[in-house]
Amino acid sequence: MKFIDNAMSFELCSICKNSATMAVTVTPKTIAGPDGKISVTIVKTYRCEACRSFVRSEKIDRCVEV
Numbered sequence: 001m002k003f004i005d006n007a008m009s010f011e012l013c014s015i016c017k018n019s020a021t022m023a024v025t026v027t028p029k030t031i032a033g034p035d036g037k038i039s040v041t042i043v044k045t046y047r048c049e050a051c052r053s054f055v056r057s058e059k060i061d062r063c064v065e066v
Contacts, residue, residue, distance in 0.1 A: 009021070009022040009024060009046060010022070011016075011046070011055065012048065012049070013048040013051060013053065013055055014055060015048065015051055015053040015055075016048060016050055016051040016053070017027070018048075019043055020048050020049055020050040021049045021050060022046040022047060022049065023046070023047045023048075023049050024044055024046055025028075025044070025045045026042060026043070026044050026045075027042070027043045027045070028040060028041070028042050028043075028044075029041045032044070034066050038049070039061065039062070039065070040061075040062045041059060041060070041061050041062075042060040043057060043058070043059050043060075044057060044058045044060070045057045046058075
């Protein structure tokens with residue numbers, strides 16, 4: 001499930017060379033390991049709202065005990 005993050009990021013776009021607001025899309029992914037731990041990976045994708053080009057992405061890994 002993807003969703004749009006309400007928090008906006010104001011950055012310099014490397015494609016259009018403008019300071020613009022970045023649209024942030026958050027995609028969570030859950031994987032259950034053989035040892036009973038659940039690994040959650042969250043990927044945040046940043047796109048320029050002026051030219052709609054990809055700017056960067058961040059990957060956040062978390063381990064949750066069940």
